[in-house]
Amino acid sequence: MARALGAGPVARGESELADDAVASRDVAVLSEAQARAELERLAGLINAANKAYHADDDPEISDAEYDRLKHRNAEIEARFPALKRADSPSEQVGAAPTEGFAKVRHAVPMLSLANGFEDEDIEEFTQRVAKFLGLSEDALAYTAEPKIDGLSLSLRYESGRLVQAATRGDGAEGENVTANARTIESIPARLEGAPDVLEVRGEVYMSHDDFAALNARQEERGGKTFANPRNAAAGSLRQLDSKVTASRPLAFFAYAWGEVSEPFAQTQMAAIERLSGWGFSTNPLTRLCKGAQELIAHYREIEAQRGELAYDIDGVVYKVNDLALQARLGFRSTTPRWAIAHKFPAELAWTRLEGIDIQVGRTGALSPVARLTPVTVGGVVVSNATLHNEDYIAGRDNKGAEIRGGKDIRIGDMVQVYRAGDVIPKIADLDLSKRPGDAEPYIFPDKCPECGSAAIREEGDAVRRCTGGLICPAQAVEKLKHFVSRKAFDIDGLGARQIEMFYNDDQLPIREPADIFTLQRRDAENLSKLKNREGYGARSAEKLFEAIEEKRRIGFARLLFALGIRHVGEQAAKLIAGYFLGWDAFIAAMEAAQDEDSAAWAELLSIDGVGEVMARSLVTAFAQPEERASIDRLAAELTIEDAEQAAADSPVSGKTLVFTGTLEKMTRAEAKARAEALGAKVSGSVSAKTDLLIAGPGAGSKAKKAAELGVETIDEDGWLSLIEGL
Numbered sequence: 001m002a003r004a005l006g007a008g009p010v011a012r013g014e015s016e017l018a019d020d021a022v023a024s025r026d027v028a029v030l031s032e033a034q035a036r037a038e039l040e041r042l043a044g045l046i047n048a049a050n051k052a053y054h055a056d057d058d059p060e061i062s063d064a065e066y067d068r069l070k071h072r073n074a075e076i077e078a079r080f081p082a083l084k085r086a087d088s089p090s091e092q093v094g095a096a097p098t099e100g101f102a103k104v105r106h107a108v109p110m111l112s113l114a115n116g117f118e119d120e121d122i123e124e125f126t127q128r129v130a131k132f133l134g135l136s137e138d139a140l141a142y143t144a145e146p147k148i149d150g151l152s153l154s155l156r157y158e159s160g161r162l163v164q165a166a167t168r169g170d171g172a173e174g175e176n177v178t179a180n181a182r183t184i185e186s187i188p189a190r191l192e193g194a195p196d197v198l199e200v201r202g203e204v205y206m207s208h209d210d211f212a213a214l215n216a217r218q219e220e221r222g223g224k225t226f227a228n229p230r231n232a233a234a235g236s237l238r239q240l241d242s243k244v245t246a247s248r249p250l251a252f253f254a255y256a257w258g259e260v261s262e263p264f265a266q267t268q269m270a271a272i273e274r275l276s277g278w279g280f281s282t283n284p285l286t287r288l289c290k291g292a293q294e295l296i297a298h299y300r301e302i303e304a305q306r307g308e309l310a311y312d313i314d315g316v317v318y319k320v321n322d323l324a325l326q327a328r329l330g331f332r333s334t335t336p337r338w339a340i341a342h343k344f345p346a347e348l349a350w351t352r353l354e355g356i357d358i359q360v361g362r363t364g365a366l367s368p369v370a371r372l373t374p375v376t377v378g379g380v381v382v383s384n385a386t387l388h389n390e391d392y393i394a395g396r397d398n399k400g401a402e403i404r405g406g407k408d409i410r411i412g413d414m415v416q417v418y419r420a421g422d423v424i425p426k427i428a429d430l431d432l433s434k435r436p437g438d439a440e441p442y443i444f445p446d447k448c449p450e451c452g453s454a455a456i457r458e459e460g461d462a463v464r465r466c467t468g469g470l471i472c473p474a475q476a477v478e479k480l481k482h483f484v485s486r487k488a489f490d491i492d493g494l495g496a497r498q499i500e501m502f503y504n505d506d507q508l509p510i511r512e513p514a515d516i517f518t519l520q521r522r523d524a525e526n527l528s529k530l531k532n533r534e535g536y537g538a539r540s541a542e543k544l545f546e547a548i549e550e551k552r553r554i555g556f557a558r559l560l561f562a563l564g565i566r567h568v569g570e571q572a573a574k575l576i577a578g579y580f581l582g583w584d585a586f587i588a589a590m591e592a593a594q595d596e597d598s599a600a601w602a603e604l605l606s607i608d609g610v611g612e613v614m615a616r617s618l619v620t621a622f623a624q625p626e627e628r629a630s631i632d633r634l635a636a637e638l639t640i641e642d643a644e645q646a647a648a649d650s651p652v653s654g655k656t657l658v659f660t661g662t663l664e665k666m667t668r669a670e671a672k673a674r675a676e677a678l679g680a681k682v683s684g685s686v687s688a689k690t691d692l693l694i695a696g697p698g699a700g701s702k703a704k705k706a707a708e709l710g711v712e713t714i715d716e717d718g719w720l721s722l723i724e725g726l
């Protein structure tokens, strides 16, 4: 089975091997010297691929290529057992390359940016901001600056000294790369006159010239070359040996900040000037603009200069200039409301569609994947692309309207592929004039290719799904992969590759999540021990058991997300866990909510952010007997920690609020965002669960109902004084 789509498509390995005579020679005819050299080369390539894959940077080679390398390594070792290396890749189970870096929890999370592509997206953005703040559009100024295509870094200064540098990681927790950051020339080691605590954030990048020179040097020495400057910068910063980083030409632009002990500016522009004053490089193309039209004009100017810039950029970032307004706008779950990245159009390339594979996901969705003749798009080799669903292949969108002028996609077609940012490649168009005469319309399967169960499409669903449930091995494996993934259980040494191996293991199978936590017990009772399996030794088996043991204690939200219930993503899981707080209370609520006339069902729907679709999906997951039994077996193995109440010290945290009537000092959107940021739940209707009603002028039936139910009611000024200073 192929890896998750996003992880699979990039390939670099093929060309590297092409002109190397030994690399393509049959194992049977290798001399001993050639075999030794070949084992060394394979160890290098496989270890690099493990590192790229497991450290969650872009994987560099395709699954097929990885398997080919491992197979060849095993073949040579079988023929020349004496040549087996101490660091043989056959002894390793997906190296954990990041082990060398300590984890750092960011004092202020490192967020990403919402994206816009069209001018209209930017117009909508400026309208949205003005509306949220209740200000007129022309009153608002924004900074516009290039979006650097590198990797973000947070630098912590205490008393003017650089004390810590951390990568973004998952936004909440990154890696400590302090020693490496100290080797970067444009990062000052000391700041004069800076706040006592100051976290400076920005982008580490490599210029085009430096990238070309580095690759030439690497090639000369037979070292690894990089696909593009971004990968080179990432690979260079995340070196365990800071001497290697020091030898790499990295640079840094500062553009933001995290924790600060005292404010150091009132506007974005002034803040950038302060950063520059302390010795940071800041981008010279940063401008102050008013309104969408000025922003778009500056975007066009930067776009026109893009080819001549010394470094890669992939768009222009707009930020509300006034920092007080930024604070009022606040954040959505992972992006600020006060900023947007206006991305450049994606690069395009033509190639041939060689075939269509159907992958079955954890919720049974049949996803068609285009297998392409490999082609370079934006510096990366692409060999597959998503085809979304059967309507998309047929030339229709999910409302039945024509796309691509109604042209259907057929195997053999010349197709135009693009990569929008770092995401999965897509197909933009196809060339009918190049269609082979015998190309047939693609017939989407109505049976699951993995388990043969009927694959059906429910009304209103764009996706066809396998009905096999737990009997479908593809669904089971994908669910397990999701279960161990980084934002779920994140078990060291148990990644997608190992899940596939254990799933198919007859002696020590992992077929459902609970099996992970019984693995060590079963191993102890078993004659065929893990340590004797290919890829394991006593040490690595022990390490895996330890890593599993470490995750036996788990937070409620993480567990809920890990279950992979349809429509319940990471944010939803946090929301639900934050509402029910404890696992037992949640389970009881799910049982009670099976009856859609029950108070429990109404309560589930009253959680802001939980709609009917999600609620039904949740309730069904716990109502289905086999699935429920599997969850119970898992829960019995775990210690589930209660969820934390967000911002527990605010007077409204954990409370359910309702706003009604007209608010005069802030918009409804802002009031709701503030309340949620303070840990409150905002509901649209008054019920016995409501803790507080904030009623502006013109409040009607809701105020009446609140009075009947004895719900505390305050006006807007009461609300403002309640949250003042928080």
Ligand code: IVH
Pocket (backbone or CB within 6 Å): 111, 112, 113, 145, 146, 147, 148, 149, 150, 151, 152, 168, 203, 255, 256, 317, 336, 339, 341
């Ligand atoms: S501001 C809270 N400004 O883009 C917002 N980000 O897609 C913080 N990036 O993770 C980001 N150039 O790595 C900002 N001038 C710029 C940027 C920039 C590049 C990166 C950054 C961020 C990503 C979000």
